[in-house]
Amino acid sequence: MRKTCRCGHVMELELRTVVYAKRVEIRNVPVFACTDCVSYEVLQPVKPDLKECISTLGEQPSKQDVSFGERNELADLFHEQLLAWPDATDREMEHRMQHAVEERINLLLDIMGYAQKSNDEEWIETTQRRLGQLSGFVWQAHFSNAV
Incomplete structure (x- = not known):
């Protein structure tokens, strides 16, 4: 997945x-x-x-390794x-990501139902946060000037 850099060249999306x-x-x-x-x-x-992840670590964090995918559904x-x-074209990746986002939202909605039935406020809050990370993602808004 690519977009045009301010310098006019191509920027590739990488992890x-x-x-x-x-x-x-x-x-x-x-990135x-x-x-x-x-x-x-x-x-x-x-x-x-x-x-938010960086702010929770503080100014003098201990040595550690963090998986960002555990904190952000879209990154995951x-x-x-x-x-x-790995060799998907931008168009193929767009379709795969849209499908994956829809599936994950459906899964999280199912989880939300279970969390609500069990009256688990922490689980509900976590699931709402995870849903929020996905619900606003629109491919064209972030890859509209893709090359």
Whole structure:
């Protein structure tokens, strides 16, 4: 998946490891990377959760390895799809991601039903957060200037 960089060249979507405070590795963060001007851009819909993840670590975090997919549903789906279909075209990946998002939303809605039946407020809150990470994702909004 690609989009045009500010420098005019192509940025590829990759899963990167973000290092915070030289002690924390946050794996599988969806990032656009331009090899020409060496700039990077975190995929916009996951940026708030990455910021929240970093803020919870504090200024002096202990050495650790964090899977971003465990904190963000969209990042998890990108990870799954990019591993399963590494050679997919942008169009194929768009269709695969749309299908994967729909399936995950349906699964989370089922989970929400169980959480509500069991009156588990923490489970309900977690499921609502996970649904929110997916519900607003619109492919064209983030890949509209794809090459």
